[in-house]
Amino acid sequence: MIAELGLAALWLAAALAVLQLSCGALSVWSGADNEIAQLTRPAAILQGGLVGTAFGALLWVFGITDLSVKLVAMNSHTMKPLIFKLSGAWGNHEGSMLLWVTVMALAGALIAAVERRLPERTMQATLAAQGFVALGFYAFLLLSSNPFERLAQPAPEGLGLNPLLQDIGLALHPPTLYFGYVGLSVAFSFAVGALVTKQVTPAFARAMRPWILGAWTFLTLGIAAGSYWAYYELGWGGYWFWDPVENASLMPWLAATALLHSAGVLASRDALRVWTIMLGVVAFSMSMLGTFLVRSGILTSVHAFAVDPERGSFILFLLALYIGGALLLFALRAGSISEGERFSVASKEGALVVNNVMLSAILAVVLLGTLYPLLTEAFDIRVSVGPPYFNPVSAIFVFPMLAVMAVGPLLRWRRDNWGRISRELALTAALTIAAIGLLAVIFGMAVLPLLGLSFAFALGVASFLPLRGRKLTRVPLATWGMVIAHFGIAVSLFGMASESAFSEERLAALEEGQQTSVGPWQVRLDGVEPIAGPNWTALSGRLLAAYKGGEAVEIEPQSRNFWAPPQQTTESVLVTRWNGQLYAVMGGEGVDGRWQLRLWWKPFVTFIWYGGLLIALGGAFALVGRVRTDVKRRSAERRIAARRRDEEAML
Amino acid sequence: MKAKHQRLVLVVLALIALVGASLLAVYALRNQANYFYLPEQIVAEPPEPGQAVRLGGMVEAGSLQKLADGVTVTFAVTGRDNSRIPVRYAGILPDLFVEGSGVVAEGRLNSGGTFVADNLLAKHDENYVPRELEGMSEHQAAEMAEDTTVGLE
Numbered sequence: 039m040i041a042e043l044g045l046a047a048l049w050l051a052a053a054l055a056v057l058q059l060s061c062g063a064l065s066v067w068s069g070a071d072n073e074i075a076q077l078t079r080p081a082a083i084l085q086g087g088l089v090g091t092a093f094g095a096l097l098w099v100f101g102i103t104d105l106s107v108k109l110v111a112m113n114s115h116t117m118k119p120l121i122f123k124l125s126g127a128w129g130n131h132e133g134s135m136l137l138w139v140t141v142m143a144l145a146g147a148l149i150a151a152v153e154r155r156l157p158e159r160t161m162q163a164t165l166a167a168q169g170f171v172a173l174g175f176y177a178f179l180l181l182s183s184n185p186f187e188r189l190a191q192p193a194p195e196g197l198g199l200n201p202l203l204q205d206i207g208l209a210l211h212p213p214t215l216y217f218g219y220v221g222l223s224v225a226f227s228f229a230v231g232a233l234v235t236k237q238v239t240p241a242f243a244r245a246m247r248p249w250i251l252g253a254w255t256f257l258t259l260g261i262a263a264g265s266y267w268a269y270y271e272l273g274w275g276g277y278w279f280w281d282p283v284e285n286a287s288l289m290p291w292l293a294a295t296a297l298l299h300s301a302g303v304l305a306s307r308d309a310l311r312v313w314t315i316m317l318g319v320v321a322f323s324m325s326m327l328g329t330f331l332v333r334s335g336i337l338t339s340v341h342a343f344a345v346d347p348e349r350g351s352f353i354l355f356l357l358a359l360y361i362g363g364a365l366l367l368f369a370l371r372a373g374s375i376s377e378g379e380r381f382s383v384a385s386k387e388g389a390l391v392v393n394n395v396m397l398s399a400i401l402a403v404v405l406l407g408t409l410y411p412l413l414t415e416a417f418d419i420r421v422s423v424g425p426p427y428f429n430p431v432s433a434i435f436v437f438p439m440l441a442v443m444a445v446g447p448l449l450r451w452r453r454d455n456w457g458r459i460s461r462e463l464a465l466t467a468a469l470t471i472a473a474i475g476l477l478a479v480i481f482g483m484a485v486l487p488l489l490g491l492s493f494a495f496a497l498g499v500a501s502f503l504p505l506r507g508r509k510l511t512r513v514p515l516a517t518w519g520m521v522i523a524h525f526g527i528a529v530s531l532f533g534m535a536s537e538s539a540f541s542e543e544r545l546a547a548l549e550e551g552q553q554t555s556v557g558p559w560q561v562r563l564d565g566v567e568p569i570a571g572p573n574w575t576a577l578s579g580r581l582l583a584a585y586k587g588g589e590a591v592e593i594e595p596q597s598r599n600f601w602a603p604p605q606q607t608t609e610s611v612l613v614t615r616w617n618g619q620l621y622a623v624m625g626g627e628g629v630d631g632r633w634q635l636r637l638w639w640k641p642f643v644t645f646i647w648y649g650g651l652l653i654a655l656g657g658a659f660a661l662v663g664r665v666r667t668d669v670k671r672r673s674a675e676r677r678i679a680a681r682r683r684d685e686e687a688m689l
Numbered sequence: 690m691k692a693k694h695q696r697l698v699l700v701v702l703a704l705i706a707l708v709g710a711s712l713l714a715v716y717a718l719r720n721q722a723n724y725f726y727l728p729e730q731i732v733a734e735p736p737e738p739g740q741a742v743r744l745g746g747m748v749e750a751g752s753l754q755k756l757a758d759g760v761t762v763t764f765a766v767t768g769r770d771n772s773r774i775p776v777r778y779a780g781i782l783p784d785l786f787v788e789g790s791g792v793v794a795e796g797r798l799n800s801g802g803t804f805v806a807d808n809l810l811a812k813h814d815e816n817y818v819p820r821e822l823e824g825m826s827e828h829q830a831a832e833m834a835e836d837t838t839v840g841l842e
Contacts, residue, residue: 377695
């Protein structure tokens with residue numbers, strides 16, 4: 039019953055998407071002031087409620103493990119803890135796509151409910167575009183990936199969920215990532231709406247900016263969460279593999295970051311009009327491309343779960359339709375959007391243009407590297423592209439971008455001269471050069487970590503320079519957001535460079551009672567014993583780890599055997615200190631009763647994710663600041679209008 | 690800049706940067722074409738010793754041996770035409786590393802013709818086979834790989 043309710047809600051939502059699309063399109067075509075236009079917003083809001091209901095129904099059938107629903111029988115199990123039953127709802131293809139459209143519909147409902155700043159015609163076009171995109175994904179869900187399909191005969195027991203997914207990471211990573219990923223659909227719809235009505239103005243950018251900020255903040259959190267999850271769950275000690283699935287989330291992030299900055303230029307200075315619209319289209323196109331790469335399993339990935347190649351062609355069709363359609367519209371309309379304000383090279387706009395070009399170049403590098411195996415496969419050559427390509431080639435653009443990031447925020451809008459900020463420039467350059475020199479002499483490290491550490495130091499200091507000489511209590515929240523986010527980049531970069539420069543690894547085969555060392559840690563194997571969990575049994579090692587001869591902490595890495603589905607996993611253990619992490623993995627029994635241990639000491643590795651959190655926090659600050667300013671301005675406008683009405687009434 | 694066509698200048702600059710990035714990427718990617726090797730390719734045209742490459746094939750049944758140090762294993766990866774590459778790996782074997790199953794090894798060939806792996810990418814999901822290994826159907830080991838795959842039906 040509940041499953042049928044969910045399915046019915048989805049069909050109704052699809053019908054409402056048709057209504058939203060046609061009402062929006064009609065009212066754009068015939069002028070926005072008519073009764074048809076009144077229907078667009080309610081259609082979007084109701085749709086959000088219906089899809090939310092459908093998603094609730096899916097959670098419900100997973101929560102009670104309704105084994106007459108095919109998806110539950112295939113992916114869940116009665117013995118699983120409740121949290122993994124619920125998060126398992128999106129740990130499969132159909133559920134994941136339902137989460138996708140849920141976020142899409144909620145985003146659509148949210149803009150319909152609260153967005154009042156856009157001209158009504160642009161708003162109608164935006165909602166029509168949002169409905170059009172949603173419609174395609176409803177069709178995909180309902181025609182080829184129905185999550186509520188029943189089994190003729192209820193299964194006696196579910197097949198279970200991949201043990202690697204039975205982790206709190208599954209509860210956090212996909213929802214945050216999708217909020218970001220699919221939240222970018224709003225920017226896409228805004229861009230399409232503005233193209234339709236040709237109204238690309240600073241007011242438009244100001245309306246669009248909070249939506250970009252929200253999506254970008256979630257996307258940052260989702261990527262950071264996913265990276266940390268893969269780091270501790272896969273047991274390889276790596277946090278980023280340049281895997282297609284990871285790149286699929288990085289590419290929208292790069293485009294959204296560029297969009298965020300160019301929308302800032304458009305909002306403040308009325309320049310970069312066409313470019314901002316272009317990025318709005320590109321950012322969500324990258325999300326859709328990512329969905330295609332992840333869901334179709336067309337590329338080899340270490341994170342590929344629940345892929346279904348047959349359904350890939352459906353998404354590919356949607357991809358071609360929406361990206362192709364938006365680019366066609368762009369090509370037809372871009373010429374008629376007039377040129378914005380001019381600016382000199384030495385200005386904030388100039389620096390932001392460099393930032394945008396660099397981000398786009400990195401995006402191109404990642405995109406080509408990710409798709410290259412597909413291109414060569416057409417000629418029957420199998421290639422895999424890995425870190426030897428991505429690291430150096432993207433670094434060529436990353437470091438100049440970081441340099442501009444350090445000094446760009448110091449420049450003034452429109453026109454500035456370098457002389458004015460020469461002291462700050464000199465300070466940043468001196469810090470970088472001094473760090474490079476010192477590190478090269480002391481550690482003699484490889485080029486990329488060396489540059490990474492030096493730039494992290496310089497950028498860490500430079501990110502606070504925009505606050506110099508200002509009264510801190512009067513600095514706008516949005517500026518604090520920028521400072522925090524830029525500082526987060528420096529923190530994250532420091533973590534990455536430190537991890538790659540200073541990590542130490544130890545492989546050992548130990549008998550019980552023997553010990554080994556890694557970096558400053560002494561690790562002793564105390565014993566190995568079998569234990570049992572709710573749906574697994576494990577061999578659990580008991581290790582005593584002491585940092586620099588201090589007090590030992592007991593850690594228990596495990597080698598687990600799940601029985602639904604039958605699979606072995608290694609449960610790594612992390613010991614976190616302020617200055618790094620000890621990472622321990624235990625393998626099976628080695629030769630003559632010894633146990634295999636793999637240990638890493640990773641100095642400051644946690645800074646990678648602290649940095650990610652700071653970046654997201656910066657985004658949240660900026661979002662709150664922008665919304666608050668906007669609310670204040672609107673209430674002031676209302677007061678002025680009310681006073682004017684009063685004065686007129688008095689006369 | 691007082692130029693009348695600032696937009697044009699910006700577009701040209703952006704285009705130059707993007708085309709430059711793409712050219713650079715394509716240039717770098719051409720060198721990547723010899724990043725992934727099948728066993729028969731290593732036999733026919735071995736990469737330079739020490740060059741970082743990936744090797745993909747089937748783990749030969751019965752070839753897995755643990756060395757006395759307790760952490761190093763050796764095994765052989767086989768491909769078509771009876772090609773066979775000995776592999777040495779120090780570390781904990783991935784959860785689903787099984788003889789007769791597919792594996793992708795990251796590492797380098799040493800001067801003695803042994804592949805020294807830093808990393809083994811075995812399928813970590815019971816339904817996952819590294820894509821590079823798909824389509825090796827005429828190779829008998831592929832059938833064994835399918836036998837070790839637990840289907841959902």
